[in-house]
Amino acid sequence: MRKKDLALAVIDRLKNEYPATTCTLDYDDAWKLLVSVRLAAQCTDARVNEIVPNLYEKYPGINELADADVEDIESIVKPCGLGRSKARDISACMKMLRDTYNCQVPDSMEELLKLPGVGRKSANLIMGDIYKKPAIVTDTHCIRLSNRIGLVDNIKEPKKVEMALLKIIPPEESNDLCHRFVDHGRAVCTARTTPYCDRCVLNDICRKNI
Numbered sequence: 001m002r003k004k005d006l007a008l009a010v011i012d013r014l015k016n017e018y019p020a021t022t023c024t025l026d027y028d029d030a031w032k033l034l035v036s037v038r039l040a041a042q043c044t045d046a047r048v049n050e051i052v053p054n055l056y057e058k059y060p061g062i063n064e065l066a067d068a069d070v071e072d073i074e075s076i077v078k079p080c081g082l083g084r085s086k087a088r089d090i091s092a093c094m095k096m097l098r099d100t101y102n103c104q105v106p107d108s109m110e111e112l113l114k115l116p117g118v119g120r121k122s123a124n125l126i127m128g129d130i131y132k133k134p135a136i137v138t139d140t141h142c143i144r145l146s147n148r149i150g151l152v153d154n155i156k157e158p159k160k161v162e163m164a165l166l167k168i169i170p171p172e173e174s175n176d177l178c179h180r181f182v183d184h185g186r187a188v189c190t191a192r193t194t195p196y197c198d199r200c201v202l203n204d205i206c207r208k209n210i
């Protein structure tokens with residue numbers, strides 16, 4: 001099967017399996033997704049969701065968070081790990097949002113990447129989830145599943161995986177497919193155990209590069 005056809009089949013089956021997929025980070029404003037995605041580095045989404053209400057109770061907006069002491073942000077976000085660097089990035093990011101972007105989260109890759117602590121993965125998440133633009137979020141699930149299934153061939157570098165997937169995935173499907181990779185990666189094509197191929201909806205088309 002050509003990679004493009006394989007991608008279409010994977011999209012179709014995962015859509016059936018996980019019809020109501022969505023980002024597992026809680027947020028009700030674009031800037032909060034920026035904060036959460038920074039906190040999610042080397043931390044679970046569930047833990048981030050537990051911690052951010054404490055942060056927003058004290059600092060409910062971009063202005064408040066931009067003015068906050070970095071040490072105080074650090075003391076709140078510490079349970080997410082890497083507290084110092086995450087607090088520093090969040091503080092600098094909120095300052096830039098306030099001072100350069102008029103408190104609006106930008107909608108282009110170029111501008112998003114200028115924000116402290118924002119890499120391609122985070123920028124793609126914002127573009128896809130907030131602005132509904134085509135976006136490939138190459139997190140650990142996306143990279144693992146794309147390789148196992150055979151959508152890419154032994155590519156581990158996130159940007160290279162993103163570029164390879166962009167060539168074979170219809171743009172309008174890209175964002176949701178990445179969320180479904182997370183769903184499937186957690187439930188079936190797991191990282192820490194042998195994947196459950198016997199109960200996988202992709203069993204007959206997956207190349208099983210495990």
Ligand code: SF4
Pocket residue numbers: 145148149188189190195196197198200201202203206207208209210
């Ligand atoms: S068949 Fe196995 S390796 Fe392939 S996606 Fe399913 S669980 Fe993962």
